[in-house]
Amino acid sequence: MLRVLAVDDEAPALGELLYLLRADARVRSAEGAGDATEALRRIGRALESGQGADEGTGGPDGIDVVFLDIHMPGLGGLDLARLLGGFARPPLIVFVTAHEGFAVQAFDLKAVDYVLKPVRRERLAEAVRRVHELVHATAQTPTPEQIPVELGGVTRFVSVDTIAYVEAHGDYARLHTDHGSHLVRIPLSALEERWAARGFVRVHRSHLVALARIDELRLDGGTTSVRVGDAELAVSRRHARHLRDLLMRRAL
Missing domain, CATH: 2.40.50.1020 (LytTr DNA-binding domain)
Structure with missing residues (x-):
């Protein structure tokens, strides 16, 4: 099951996202952070405590995936994703944003998915499914690179292998x-x-x-x-x- 960190500076949006994530049977735990700095502190504390070291899934921080807003005061979501990408075993990234214009940057940062606000339960469930499959894939199987495409106003990610x-x-x-x-x-x-x-x-x-x-x-x-x-x-x-x-x- 997945350990999730959701990051959004808007409290109502964060609360709704956490509610939907916690209702998904594939999610073991879902915590929230109001900005990128708080998210880094949470990840740092988890690193120090060595959470998840015995399970072999997710990053060394014990967090499998970060659901991340893009526009936030101070350190933005794209900046945080770049920092997380420097980890030896970084958590997966799913961007959750009201803005459609950052899909190419998400592609460059190897995001698993790009979910537009307002978040629909079915669309979020699809993102969780993608993450769940990647986290529980065998260690020998390389993560397929994906590229964002626009389909009827919805951003989807297409595997390069196809x-x-x-x-x-x-x-x-x-x-x-x-x-x-x-x-x-x-x-x-x-x-x-x-x-x-x-x-x-x-x-x-x-x-x-x-x-x-x-x-x-x-x-x-x-x-x-x-x-x-x-x-x-x-x-x-x-x-x-x-x-x-x-x-x-x-x-x-």
């Missing part, structure tokens, strides 16, 4: 996944750098492809293309040799 290829759209990128496509405000060059270690390779100025999703490499009259699911993508001449080498090494 993305087959990415298409450039100026300063945006369109993610083609197993279940559709999503436009995100991140340039293709940034995703290329970030996901190189995850097996994504640039095949064209307009396309970044998951190497493991390439079904066929086609050579036709001096032109090269790859088939990824139902899509056939052109491979530029400058990327063709490198791509062939990668596919050959993968086949060996």
